[in-house]
Amino acid sequence: MDLRFHGPEPTADERAAVDSVLGPPISAWAGGPRDLVAEGHSSAVGGHEARSRRDLLLPALHAVQDRFGWIPPGALDYICRRLTVPPAEAHGVVTFYHLFSLSPRPEAVAHICDDIACRIKGAESLCAELNHRLGPESDGSWRRSPCLGLCERAPAALVLNGGESPEAVTLAPAVADDIVAARQSASVGWVKPTEASPEDPVGFTHPTSSVPQSGSPTLRLLGRIGRVDPESLDAYLASGGYAALNRAIEIGPAGVIGEVMASKLMGRGGAAFPTGRKWDAVARATDRTRYVICNADESEPGTFKDRVLMEGDPFAVLEGMTIAAFATVSERGYLYIRGEYPLAARRMAAAIDAARAAGWLGENIRNAGFSFDVELRRGAGAYICGEETALFNSIEGKRGEPRNKPPFPVQFGLFGRPTVINNVETLVNVPPILVQGGAAYAGIGTLGSTGPKLFCVSGHVARPGVYEVDFGITLGDLIAMAGGVPGGKNIRAILLGGAAGVFVGPEKLDMPLTFEGTRAAAATVGSGVVMVFDESVDLGDILVRVAAFFRDESCGQCVPCRVGTVRQEELLQRLRSGRPIGDRAEEMSLLREIGQVMRDASICGLGQTASNAIESALVMLDPFPEPEADR
């Protein structure tokens, strides 16, 4: 490959930022000074090694973006040289992620969530105030963002301060004063300062804001959150941590898979695939190099359970991954976390380091003859990277475009190897399964939906947050648990499963929230989103935001999704403004056809579900009432 560069030379700072991830260059081939003695005149030393590290493209880009607030051309060229990546391809990768910028941005940028949960909690007025105080969005000091996964404390903001010691602050509920202060002060910590105290410097005992049930003795998945210091391995061990891994080692890989099969655990990321079957397929693969991936790219609007788990109980996620690796004889793992979760990323990174230092990760774990290590990778703002094959491509340093399936990840996953990829919540279910036994776990919940389940309740409820319940609770009971709708208002609609899920009306409150119960009602559990909208909400506005979300987040690879999401948004806007092409009936049939081609012919789940919520609302909820005069 003959790389051609034309841009400015990297500055010393730019080199340093890149070298902090890639290490110093070993030869002129990889962008370093030329050493004629070592390299001779051919200067090809290190070429193969450089090319084999393409997966470091994203971490290197992050380092530059964090340092300068954007990616200067000299730095990008230098990364390309170091990794032997063609500049055109690197440009394609950078322009895929919305947290990266190729044009200069201010060092501090506030990302303001204007997605559905924040929208009904005043995100628009927050944006208007920032427009007034920081200037228009186009100036770059603040930007609108899709769901930041802080829906229980909406409206949310994420402030990224670049510089030599980059900082990321999440603010929720966010007010303009705090956002402006966080942009100006590099001293603001990772969490909102009010949440920390002298007795609790890391600020973990503020559970009521995210886990209203915190402290309840019946909790299986959320039991440690708010009670056990998430930054202390000793505290984790003292609260029963790693008992499951010890048990796994006792019963061996086949025993573990047997228990997980017996538990009938289904994936909690949204697709509900049986976890045991996934593990079994990888364990039987002929290829001995295998990977375990924890999918922590939680980006489904309205979903925040994985963030709460990683922030509050990071070692449990690691233990789940380690058990998955033990069962499938995998030596390497990746935890791919969305770039908008700075606190969760920091806690997970600290947990990985602590576990490695104590021998719970690394070579020959617990002298059981198996080795496993985990690397944390940050996403950079792309909902699509939560799709498993897009996530592989993202880790590999490519554009996060989904692959066509088959082949499936269990055969051809990360780097083309058999790969187990599980959602955070799925992995957190694994330790309890091993401790109590798969059969006992299968006794929780219903026949078709076993175990405890986390629901992300947000919107117009008195106590939004993550709720842990046994499968089988009805929608109405869950909303009642969250305190019901405040102000004595009626429920207008409930969004189940996130933007890729469906809207249901208040007549569905008796529906059990199980895989089979929701399926029977043409709804979905999805990622566990239960977002409640009271009668004050303009549902048409919400639907247009959902359509805009899918248009923004489509990777653009396949025609049905790339163009379909645009046509769907345009059509909704026409219905909303009462200017249909032809009449409303024609528009409705066109919308159904757009939905069907996206569902039938898109490559991945994003396009296949991009019309679900919108079609369900239009069928049942009449979000665009015709003016009286027209009827």
Place this chain on the structure above:
Amino acid sequence: MIDDSLWFRPPPRPGSPPSAPPKAEPAVVEVVIDGQKVEVSSSWTILEACRSRGIDTPTLCYLESLTPVNVCRVCVVELAGSRTLVPACSRRVEPGMEIRTDSPRVRLSRRMVLEFLASSVDLSTAPQAQEYLAQYEARPERYGSPATPTPAGERDAREPGHHHLPEGTAAETVAQPVKVDNDLYVRDYSKCILCYKCVEACGTDAQNTFAIAVAGRGFDARISTEGDIPLPDSACVYCGNCIGVCPTGALMFRSEYEMRQAGTWDESRQTSTDTICPYCGVGCTLSLHVQDNRIVKVTSPMDVEVTHGHLCIKGRFGFDFVHGGEPDAEPTRDG
């Protein structure tokens, strides 16, 4: 005395050049296509199986010489037991597959994909796509009149994750000014359906130059050099293989583009003559497209083993000498 007789005699030459050992015959699998049982090779894709039976299957992003990317989704077929339709171009046949190529679902998806493309992309120089549009009765006008084209560079500067809310009364398109930055070919991305073929041909499937890649995301995704720099500054080597694989005329010889602008391009007056490239010893087959006794563009046949349709800058563009010094001068004996 020195014995200068040969001390080594090579073995006699074989009568024919040695051939590779025979490959194992691929297994034969039985599949059902549109109700008919057919036996096909297990190494085939559904598309190959369909075409071997004469079943018409439209394709836009597929080309025999490139790795299937299955992004246009116009070749989708219905597969019994599959929740979604599957792309025929990349899905391999499996024993017992029941495939339907003309069901209402298949027809709807193909029609919608074609409508989506025709309502957002200029397909005026894509005769194949025009045929499909007629065949599937696509009505791209259902989405409203086309929105105003964007000014030069606007689409290339778009950032992912952000767009202005459209009014919805006009259909957004990829229309933008044509990029003319070199003497050999032009890039009219108003005509780009984002089939990825040019990227593949520029990359590992043919040229290994990697001058262009897909950039941006969603509807703003586009083919781009790094930072949208002009081609002469990029890694482009002007092999023109991207032009060779482009299905819509978005990539076009400068000569063809200028003749079309001037209104003198007339394929009915053109002849195509195959010859061998005069430049080097590889012996690539060239198809010279000639109008009014002038070469107006050069291609290479897909089915020629030497090229598989690909050429280099000399074969593709180095034909001006044929015309002699002055463009319209009569050829003389001295050339």
